[in-house]
Amino acid sequence: MNSVVNKKDLEDLGYLKIEISKDLDIAKEINELRNKKNAVILAHYYQDGKIQDIADFVGDSLDLSRKAANTNADIIVFSGVHFMAETAKILSPGKKVLLPDLKAGCSLAEACPVKEFKEFLKKYPDHTVISYINTTAEIKALSDIICTSSNAHEIINYLPGDEKIVFAPDKNLGNYIKSISNRDMVVWNGACHVHEEFSLEKTLELKEENPDAKLIAHPECEKPLLLIADHIGSTSSLLKYTISDNSNKYIVATEAGIIHQMKKANARKTFIPAPPKDSTCGCSECNFMKLNTMEKIYTCLKYELPEIIMDENLRIKAEKPILRMLEISEKLGL
Ligand code: 13P
Ligand code: SF4
Numbered sequence: 318m319n320s321v322v323n324k325k326d327l328e329d330l331g332y333l334k335i336e337i338s339k340d341l342d343i344a345k346e347i348n349e350l351r352n353k354k355n356a357v358i359l360a361h362y363y364q365d366g367k368i369q370d371i372a373d374f375v376g377d378s379l380d381l382s383r384k385a386a387n388t389n390a391d392i393i394v395f396s397g398v399h400f401m402a403e404t405a406k407i408l409s410p411g412k413k414v415l416l417p418d419l420k421a422g423c424s425l426a427e428a429c430p431v432k433e434f435k436e437f438l439k440k441y442p443d444h445t446v447i448s449y450i451n452t453t454a455e456i457k458a459l460s461d462i463i464c465t466s467s468n469a470h471e472i473i474n475y476l477p478g479d480e481k482i483v484f485a486p487d488k489n490l491g492n493y494i495k496s497i498s499n500r501d502m503v504v505w506n507g508a509c510h511v512h513e514e515f516s517l518e519k520t521l522e523l524k525e526e527n528p529d530a531k532l533i534a535h536p537e538c539e540k541p542l543l544l545i546a547d548h549i550g551s552t553s554s555l556l557k558y559t560i561s562d563n564s565n566k567y568i569v570a571t572e573a574g575i576i577h578q579m580k581k582a583n584a585r586k587t588f589i590p591a592p593p594k595d596s597t598c599g600c601s602e603c604n605f606m607k608l609n610t611m612e613k614i615y616t617c618l619k620y621e622l623p624e625i626i627m628d629e630n631l632r633i634k635a636e637k638p639i640l641r642m643l644e645i646s647e648k649l650g651l
Pocket of ligand 2: 398422423424425426451509510511512537572603604605606
């Protein structure tokens with residue numbers, strides 16, 4: 318993982334060894350520090366419910382990047398994963414951007430190493446490179462437009478029909494968009510370990526046991542699961558669907574953290590996490606996302622560490638395709 322560090326500061330402060338008294342009201346302390354330091358806490362839907370409840374804003378990757386670009390706060394605490402905090406820093410270079418746990422990476426971003434991607438792109442010099450936001454700043458810098466699962470289809474449709482496209486890094490999202498848009502797309506072979514873990518067989522069994530339940534799935538899921546889904550969309554799209562749709566039960570094929578907001582918005586509805594292939598895991602959680610805790614948010618705000626630091630040349634190159642995404646999304650009213 319690059320572009321972050323201050324490791325020495327962390328060690329000097331004994332940051333990782335800080336003991337927090339059991340009597341400390343962490344939510345209250347976080348509130349006081351947030352007000353005193355003019356900080357904003359942005360949290361992704363996959364965060365623990367307690368974190369979502371204390372956050373200033375909870376959202377999907379697209380909305381969180383917009384919030385990060387427009388905030389008046391001096392400090393952004395990004396309770397999500399590294400590429401999200403990095404995107405916040407790219408869009409708000411003058412702000413201090415903190416990530417509660419530097420180890421909060423993303424298997425999808427890791428699935429696209431910069432050296433291999435550069436080589437791959439040499440084969441497609443006349444293609445427009447569209448990269449998913451789940452990438453490192455280096456990959457963004459090699460891209461023409463960034464997208465999220467909320468706007469990938471619309472951004473691709475926005476381009477002239479004969480434009481050749483390279484899509485990276487998620488093969489499931491890429492192939493799904495390719496199938497519904499019928500475009501000339503070359504798709505990089507990456508995937509998210511959480512979304513590929515949902516079991517088709519067990520989900521089919523669950524559907525049989527719950528014939529009244531609708532299956533809602535994130536497009537990072539594998540094709541067979543998407544084929545049997547009643548609704549496919551980004552985290553915010555799945556949430557909106559549970560509000561507008563009139564069913565009472567849903568099987569949710571994305572990281573289970575989103576169920577917190579689904580329950581808050583639909584007190585009488587039932588939400589069942591889609592079952593993973595590996596039953597010893599027993600969960601549908603992103604281990605990276607779940608590295609963030611209330612305690613880490615508190616220490617992160619208190620010591621203003623760990624901070625995202627970026628090389629300015631890289632930042633400028635990575636900012637261009639993100640701004641292009643925001644501009645197209647605005648034009649399209651997304
Ligand atoms: P969303 O953009 O839908 O919030 O998804 C982010 C993500 O990491 C999915 O795994
Ligand atoms: Fe990355 Fe998958 Fe976790 Fe999303 S759920 S942050 S794509 S590892």
